[in-house]
Amino acid sequence: MRHRDDQKISRTFEAALQIIGQKGLAGLKMQQLAKQAGMATGTLYVYFKDKNDLLNQMYVHYVKQMQRNIWGELRIDAPFEEKFRQRWYNYLRYVQQFPAEIVFLEQYHRSPFASQDDIAQQGNVLQPLVEIILEGQKAGTLIHLPVNLVLSFICGSVQEMVAWSENGHLPAVTDITHQAWELTWKSVSKQPRN
């Protein structure tokens, strides 16, 4: 099939995110999705084989987008903390700008739609962060703990902070970014117990 109008796909993805952000995957209905995306139900099936396929493609799409966003540009000669902070910030900004994406990726994993293949692929989404952490450990700047432990620490705290900011239990993310980085850096940088 030929897709004359490629933007229909992105419109679909965006509409789906919006719904999932509000009602969760359990609340995503093809009819409402089409309406929100400004097209007819049947049109969805021109671009996607079925709901499963739609969500699969969507998953791949957003995993890639997330990765692109986290990589960003780094000044090679900058001091390590600044480079690390940059990656961390990229991740933070992504989570903040695209909260629905995060909800989707999260809920997709535990859903009747996820295939094992998809989930496996997720591992390297955070590759940008993995690399910078390894670099810091090699340089003796970061604490020597399993990379994934450090990683989960960073990602978890960021996600939760953004979520709380969103639902009003914390101020706007931009207003606490500095403090959040303090916490993060204190935790993962190599420094003697006082």
Next chain:
Amino acid sequence: MRHRDDQKISRTFEAALQIIGQKGLAGLKMQQLAKQAGMATGTLYVYFKDKNDLLNQMYVHYVKQMQRNIWGELRIDAPFEEKFRQRWYNYLRYVQQFPAEIVFLEQYHRSPFASQDDIAQQGNVLQPLVEIILEGQKAGTLIHLPVNLVLSFICGSVQEMVAWSENGHLPAVTDITHQAWELTWKSVSKQPRN
């Protein structure tokens, strides 16, 4: 005559958790739920008005249970770090022992089933942690940042760590608890930047 059997309710909740843990809220079907809970479909409707009511009651139930689990007993005369660690550990243990509960609470919020009242109630679930953090800040032992920031940091990191441990990206939780605490304490305790 058969008596109204309160354990049917808990059996239902447990079965629901099991399914949600695997398939997400989107994968929870009343018929399968009944089967898993060892009763007839109709029986569910003896104890719950409808699916919505079931999930509402379930939410209230698990919010309460989570709180009970986090409080725990504290030795009053213990040094602060130990008391704090205890609460943190209670939380960690809960998240680890009951991953499905966490998934449920998470997914419930963004679902067609959640009522605004339910969500409001969630605020005080983490009261036990709030209190210990405030105590530490007052004593000058903990860093002076918004409580909820510290809190989101702690909860987020714990949740993510457990999740990664569960899906194989990290070793068993018990094997990294010590290291995780190091990270956490380093981040939130008052100590000069080195």
Next chain:
Amino acid sequence: MRHRDDQKISRTFEAALQIIGQKGLAGLKMQQLAKQAGMATGTLYVYFKDKNDLLNQMYVHYVKQMQRNIWGELRIDAPFEEKFRQRWYNYLRYVQQFPAEIVFLEQYHRSPFASQDDIAQQGNVLQPLVEIILEGQKAGTLIHLPVNLVLSFICGSVQEMVAWSENGHLPAVTDITHQAWELTWKSVSKQPRN
């Protein structure tokens, strides 16, 4: 099975009538019926094989009761109009006192519960009226038209009048009985067209 408590049957019938009078046969549920009759659901099945049986017995019961009510006592030596009027009045009074019974008998006919036998039996409910009409025709007092035509005329008008009185489109039955009889007698008595 032995029915220790025979009044349970009548209590059931009465409760059923009450419900049918309000919600129709389509609104009769065994559970609500039991509650209204002041007993447990299961008890109904001690006295009746199933819902069908209940309605069947109920039909027979009320057909008989109606007949009993219409017969009444007649003074043999009274003038014909008075005797006729007496029967008519008995019927009217029955329809008025027991409107739910009428609704039930009506709806029962067109329902998934009615058996052909039941319906056949209904023919002779109005036997008392048939007899008095025949007597009047033989005596030349009543107009010579098919008995059932006269009969349907009388029954239909009475039923409708009572129904209208009940739902407020007509005054109380007792206040218009005299006028109604005027109409009836004028229609069926032998008198030249003017």
Next chain:
Amino acid sequence: MRHRDDQKISRTFEAALQIIGQKGLAGLKMQQLAKQAGMATGTLYVYFKDKNDLLNQMYVHYVKQMQRNIWGELRIDAPFEEKFRQRWYNYLRYVQQFPAEIVFLEQYHRSPFASQDDIAQQGNVLQPLVEIILEGQKAGTLIHLPVNLVLSFICGSVQEMVAWSENGHLPAVTDITHQAWELTWKSVSKQPRN
């Protein structure tokens, strides 16, 4: 693209009537209805929100249709009896041609589906008959009794007669129409008691 097909609505109504005429409202099942109307179950829900809505719309529809049928055309210069008879005959013909409609309207009133609004609306269905009766009374041709009493008399007798004709207790309606009119006219026209 297929167009929304208004005749599907009428096909649904007709099928519903057919079923209700046989089995009563209590016997109307959505699946059988769809089958009888020659469409899929789901299609019903394209045109009607739910069973309740279907029956509500249906009620409004048939109340209107009945009224249309009774009005008919009247020769202005005809003698009163003929005009009156015409209206009466229109009503009779409607009741005879559409017995299921009558059953439906009747059963709908006492059903779990009826709304108070619907029922209120019914009052003016018989407006055509009301008008002609008032005219006759003003002209001194008809007996001076409450209009609704006369009306209930006429409607009740017609309905019952047709019902009996239908179930075999009376000959075909066309064969007794003349006699029925005799009875009716005798009852309501002004004439001295003999």
Next chain:
DNA sequence: TATGAATGAGACTTCATTCAT
């Protein structure tokens, strides 16, 4: 016998998907 919780067939309804236009 009386109870009302438990059952599951079958009713109502939704919704992913197809199809005529």
Next chain:
DNA sequence: AATGAATGAAGTCTCATTCAT
């Protein structure tokens, strides 16, 4: 390709009936 009405399998829920107490 695009549309949205049509479809019917699958879901939610009801309710006549059974059954343990």
